[in-house]
Amino acid sequence: MSWFELAGKDLISIKDWTDEELRIVLQVTDHLKALHYEGVPHYPLKDKTFLMLFFNTSTRTRLSFETAMTQLGGHAQYVDASTLRLSLEDRPGAGETIKDTAKVMARYVDGIGIRLLEDKVSRYGEGTEIMYRFAQYAEVPVINMASDVYHPCQALTDIYTLKEKLGDLKGVKYVIMWAYSPWVRSWGSVQSELLIAARFGMEVVLAHPKEYELDREIIELTKKYAQESGGRFEVTQDLDDALKGAVVVFPRNWMSPRRYEIGKEEEIKLAQKYTDWKYTVKRQRELCEPGYLMHVMPVDRGNEADPELCDDPDLSFIYDQAENRLHVQKAIMALTMGGRLKV
Numbered sequence: 001m002s003w004f005e006l007a008g009k010d011l012i013s014i015k016d017w018t019d020e021e022l023r024i025v026l027q028v029t030d031h032l033k034a035l036h037y038e039g040v041p042h043y044p045l046k047d048k049t050f051l052m053l054f055f056n057t058s059t060r061t062r063l064s065f066e067t068a069m070t071q072l073g074g075h076a077q078y079v080d081a082s083t084l085r086l087s088l089e090d091r092p093g094a095g096e097t098i099k100d101t102a103k104v105m106a107r108y109v110d111g112i113g114i115r116l117l118e119d120k121v122s123r124y125g126e127g128t129e130i131m132y133r134f135a136q137y138a139e140v141p142v143i144n145m146a147s148d149v150y151h152p153c154q155a156l157t158d159i160y161t162l163k164e165k166l167g168d169l170k171g172v173k174y175v176i177m178w179a180y181s182p183w184v185r186s187w188g189s190v191q192s193e194l195l196i197a198a199r200f201g202m203e204v205v206l207a208h209p210k211e212y213e214l215d216r217e218i219i220e221l222t223k224k225y226a227q228e229s230g231g232r233f234e235v236t237q238d239l240d241d242a243l244k245g246a247v248v249v250f251p252r253n254w255m256s257p258r259r260y261e262i263g264k265e266e267e268i269k270l271a272q273k274y275t276d277w278k279y280t281v282k283r284q285r286e287l288c289e290p291g292y293l294m295h296v297m298p299v300d301r302g303n304e305a306d307p308e309l310c311d312d313p314d315l316s317f318i319y320d321q322a323e324n325r326l327h328v329q330k331a332i333m334a335l336t337m338g339g340r341l342k343v
Helices: 019-038 060-071 098-108 126-137 152-166 188-199 216-229 239-243 259-274 281-287 318-336
Strands: 049-054 075-080 111-116 142-147 173-178 203-207 232-236 248-252
Touching: 019 152, 019 188, 019 318, 049 060, 049 098, 060 075, 060 142, 060 318, 098 111, 098 126, 111 126, 126 142, 142 152, 142 188, 142 318, 152 188, 152 318, 173 188, 173 239, 188 203, 188 216, 188 248, 203 216, 203 239, 216 232, 232 239, 239 281
Parallel strands: 049 075, 049 111, 111 142, 173 203, 173 248, 203 232
Antiparallel strands: none
């Protein structure tokens, strides 16, 4: 397919994109990253505007998207959702509807990014449903900058980073583990990580305590992708067994399926049952081969992973991951917003 066929396409979940489309993103990322390091100006989105609608705060997401749009020759407009008259409830008197807001935004800008996580909605999945509704009404591409179910930009960044570091990923053992933290974190990054790693043929192992099962639909889709790609997928509640022979480890806290039922304080208490679920130097040395550290950040140092692992120049990929958000998102925006790329 032509790269230009991605113009106008939404990116809300990687499940909506074909393998060929995902690989095109990685190819364009290589091209744009090379131009960046060669100091060659590249402005495929000159005079275009990308609206960043934030319901939740961020560090890497805002900085990387805003910088990316500047480097592509366009403008990124930051909008705090609390400053709008927008209502996520479609009922009289609540506020301006998603339909009206999306249609108006599309008259002003060339692309829309949305960040909407679980603490801004009333149930699991609602944030992602809202993004799909924006995409239904906006006549410009909508990009998911993190939702309660998916984080496709992070997933593409992570697979790009792994390919950059390790080359062919077929059969590489990747352990995605629940890790203790009192932060009570989202499912989106973890679930998107499962999906994309399975699609690229990795040997994916998901390790978590019994109370921390993920979305059953995501688990079944991960199984399907692993079968199609020639990879493997398994789920276990035995952390040390999971880490045996791990080439890459992703230690990340996430909330339980009962998050909306029991509330945040009870979630914190539940996590305290598993304070030994951490990626430690001892586990890395005794179990992994070699156990490169991946983390989407912010990392809860000392809980999710030992600081020594985070700072190990040979084992830690976390800062390269963070940088690659910039390059991957440049590719995503250039492709979906109709940029003309000189190759």
